[in-house]
Amino acid sequence: MAPDLHHPHDHSELSETELRVRALETVLVEKGYVDPKALDILIDTYETKIGPRNGARVVARAWTDPGFKQWLLKDATGAIASLGYQGRQGEHMVVVENTPGLHNMVVCTLCSCYPWPVLGLPPVWYKSAPYRSRAVADPRGVLKDFGIALPPDVEIRVWDSTAEIRYLVLPMRPAGTDGWSEEKLAMLVTRDSMIGTGLPKRPQNL
Amino acid sequence: MAPDLHHPHDHSELSETELRVRALETVLVEKGYVDPKALDILIDTYETKIGPRNGARVVARAWTDPGFKQWLLKDATGAIASLGYQGRQGEHMVVVENTPGLHNMVVCTLCSCYPWPVLGLPPVWYKSAPYRSRAVADPRGVLKDFGIALPPDVEIRVWDSTAEIRYLVLPMRPAGTDGWSEEKLAMLVTRDSMIGTGLPKRPQNL
């Protein structure tokens, strides 16, 4: 049976791939095409520096600063860069706002486009065939897979990232957070809530 | 790498399948669901009794008997049954006639529907993804894969067998066969010429 697209971490099946990638790196270094130190820095960047905490800070700022929120919805690339997040796979950002009647969800049916500077690398499920195939046709069913049931009259708006525009969902600020600091609010902002497959944590779950 | 859909006869990859089918048969016989003798008869039927020689006889008869041809084009199931060919996967036959301006081609994009009583079991390429995907969108390109180039003004008519109607192509009788017997004409009729991916042999190639 073929390995399942959404179970790529079954290591036993992948030893051949592991060896091939190692061989590939050896050849590329030997030919002088890549600098091994550059590889290490690339990995460290996406493993430790760039991740969904960036996006959470953007969201928390929008929840606490109306001027920033306005800027974010009008010129997300600029507003996000003002916090220091920019560059590869986030060159052209658009932020879409959830409201009581509208829930946004982001997908890339054709590959795995994702706003790296604010969310880091996409999770396996985001790149998987189940998500990519169903998000545009059955977003409510996909939300169920994440344990979320929205009222049927809430419109679900799916953004298929077919170009270089990268979308970030601005979730609704949870009730019961009046007076919270930006830092504390950011702890409520989950990665999935910024993709649209989740909701922010509730204050009591912090 | 996954086994290629059109190379199912790479035996080394299939030993697991071979063992599983053997195990399956053992269980089915042990449970009394299947009669091993019935299996042997089924296999013998499609290996030695039912094949494209049946269809060739139908075509050769149509080439030599205008009354039969008329019957065949009007009621293929009945006309074909009059030669003794009928039953499973040929319950509802339709014959489509090639002319100098029209070339017919048959495919089943959704599975591998094929007129068994007149052509036997379908060849591997007929069941393969390359044929099923391309026959309806690029039939001229498919014909090239078979070494056939029709003039661009010849209309190609593709029949996708999405229901239980089974199509047989009536190719054009080759020139230079005046006075030939039905038996000799049948030798010109290839399987592919009755699917529409080939032409009958020319007399000089017999």
Place this chain on the structure above:
Amino acid sequence: MNGAQDMGGMHGFGPVRPEPDEPPFHAEWEKRALALTLAMAAPGGWNLDMSRAARESLPPGEYLSKSYYEIWIAGLEKLMAERGLVLPDEIDAGRALYPPRAVPRTLAAGDVEAVLRRGGPSEREPTVAARFKADDRVRAKNIHPRTHTRLPRYVRGHVGTIEAVRGCHVFPDTNAIGAGENPQWLYTVRFAGTELWGDAADPAIAVSVDAWEPYLEPA
């Protein structure tokens, strides 16, 4: 369902590879796979549409990686498991682990020839008049059922012409899910290649599908 089986118009599978003097089978196990599949229809009690549904609901990556008889075997295993006739662990073990289920009938060696000659006609006596006639313009509906259907994606939404009325036939969409034969008028609908594939397509091709009345609406 919009599964891997619905591949009309897809790219990337490479050239068609005709095999000169191709034999009916390429391995012994293929013969047994064919015969077991044919013989199990009687005790299994499923119909052809259920068989097709079982095959096309294989995970797409698996469907596209298996040979055709491997797909048949996978479909057969699924049909049997669903009915408790044979469970996967029995095939793993190579012997029966549970008692056989009572089955309606089996295929006896002496009946094979007659059963094959009889086949399984799908045409039924009509009870209503056909909605369409030859030369009518129709549109294939934009439907995406998650269960079995025989209206391929590549014609959905497109306009064609009724070329022939084929009689009233068992409707796969209901028959595959055990909801009855529900016979419907069947039509051959012809589409221009340019209608299906756009203005860049070869102007001298036409493609038909056989479509049941519920798949069609007047255009």
Place this chain on the structure above:
Amino acid sequence: MNGAQDMGGMHGFGPVRPEPDEPPFHAEWEKRALALTLAMAAPGGWNLDMSRAARESLPPGEYLSKSYYEIWIAGLEKLMAERGLVLPDEIDAGRALYPPRAVPRTLAAGDVEAVLRRGGPSEREPTVAARFKADDRVRAKNIHPRTHTRLPRYVRGHVGTIEAVRGCHVFPDTNAIGAGENPQWLYTVRFAGTELWGDAADPAIAVSVDAWEPYLEPA
């Protein structure tokens, strides 16, 4: 191309499986696969659209059976082989068998941060006015190019509304085949779920794609 990557609306892949506390990588080799892919863009000289085209032109059964980083590696191998930078037998051997090709540049460790922060903006100065404006009704064209395109099959032929004009961006269909950036106006086009998936669809869903002007016609 109508390849396996174009999977919007397909059935049969099963449920989405979220992974709690998912790490950025699931194996050491995935880290190297990511880094090698990013680092090779400079010496390789290909653009993002060429990378996507290399991945999606894998045989569909292979595309659907591989994990995402396996697809990346397969795409990278293809891009390198096409340019003679590394041939498959060298990877098999685990050492260089042929002299290196001259490459335009490489990614130095000291430049990584700046390169990532700069990214690769796709927006370009427009030279013509946009054909459509917000709220215009447009139809996604029924096109089936065999080369790279970013108009998914599930919207082709369907009518939607321009929701936003996103500026003028590099056109993937030409950029992927080395035919130039050919910038075109880009629009977010919103479709009702029922327009895409038929009357049986959830009436409260809407889906947008970002579509370049050549993909659209007035509706």
